[in-house]
Amino acid sequence: MGDMTSQPMRPGLRAALSLQYPMSLGLYDSYEEAQKAVDYLSDNEFPVQDLLIVGTDLKQLERVTGRLTRGRVFGAGALSGAWLGLFVGTIFALFDPSGFNILNVVSTVAFGALFGMVWAAVGYRLTRGERDFTSVSQVVAAKYEVLCEHKHVQRGRELLTEMDPMRAAMQEVRRAQEAERARTDGA
The missing domain is CATH 1.20.58 (Methane Monooxygenase Hydroxylase; Chain G, domain 1)
Structure with a gap:
């Protein structure tokens, strides 16, 4: 997994923010949804220390507040x-x-x-x-992906299926489509 920023990270921080072989458990439209999924996994004794929430499709928003x-x-x-x-x-x-x-x-x-x-x-x-203007800015993510160490991914997906069966089915279709697209692009 590559660096998430262009700024150098301390070695301890790099280890804390990385997983050895990350696999996707789910893609969410808001941080709150991703947090809810992780909370559900935690409530069900899942090893949450092997999870990572990653904001993707980052955008910088700048709201102009007035003339300077x-x-x-x-x-x-x-x-x-x-x-x-x-x-x-x-x-x-x-x-x-x-x-x-x-x-x-x-x-x-x-x-x-x-x-x-x-x-x-x-x-x-x-x-x-x-x-000649004043503004406030913020970096926001369009999607949030919950990643998991490969050794726990199957159990995590099972738990999230119990939490929301319809969402889990849609996630599985998306993963299959991405796998098929990768296979045809590679051929």
Whole structure:
């Protein structure tokens, strides 16, 4: 089984996220359905430590949330800098040998806001307006496949057939079609 990401994984993590000879137990439209199947297997004393839920057909969704203007950039930079200034100013004021001085905290907040605004403006200027919007993004899977070590696959399929006989029959038809397609493509 190949790497699931292009980023290097720690050796212990690689072992935890891989199976020696994985075989498919089922393909599900949502993570909740795959989780329900694994939970059912667990409830029936199946060795769930030999299972892996894999999200397939990954898509990145990006929801545009608004226009990015200079005012928003400066405001966000000032707010971020002010929070940092409040934190640093409070820490220094708490440990000041002459006692807590609120004026020092306020001046640190003001300096932090100014610094944050300048820093944000420089970053915005460097983009040259190539990304004048705000957004949130998420990677989602279209399908979730439950994989199992080959030595337990038969028992897992039997249990999942008991859980949902109609779904299991459709899964078996899909596996047979894929096997036939692989056989004809290889010939």
